[in-house]
Amino acid sequence: MCCKGIKKTAKKAKQIAIGYAYLAAGVNEELSARRVRICRNCPNLMGGMVCAICGCEVHAKTRLPEEECPDKKNRRWTKEIV
Ligand code: SF4
Numbered sequence: 001m002c003c004k005g006i007k008k009t010a011k012k013a014k015q016i017a018i019g020y021a022y023l024a025a026g027v028n029e030e031l032s033a034r035r036v037r038i039c040r041n042c043p044n045l046m047g048g049m050v051c052a053i054c055g056c057e058v059h060a061k062t063r064l065p066e067e068e069c070p071d072k073k074n075r076r077w078t079k080e081i082v
Contacts, residue, residue: 042076
């Protein structure tokens with residue numbers, strides 16, 4: 001893996017860890033609920049929890065305002081930077 005790839009993977013791992021920490025602490029509940037409602041109507045949602053495109057657990061991912069739906073052809077929800 002190239003240096004750029006390692007940095008990208010490390011950044012994603014950090015975001016996942018923050019998402020789970022937010023999930024455990026109940027951070028950004030309203031934002032997550034709004035996004036998860038959209039995910040529940042998406043054909044890419046597997047088992048009601050995991051996005052088939054990015055592999056993330058949506059209840060954690062959706063708590064991060066800087067995250068966005070990974071479906072580049074149809075972003076169902078976007079970044080919400082405050
Ligand atoms: S593609 Fe977007 S809307 Fe669909 S499950 Fe993944 S994150 Fe949610």
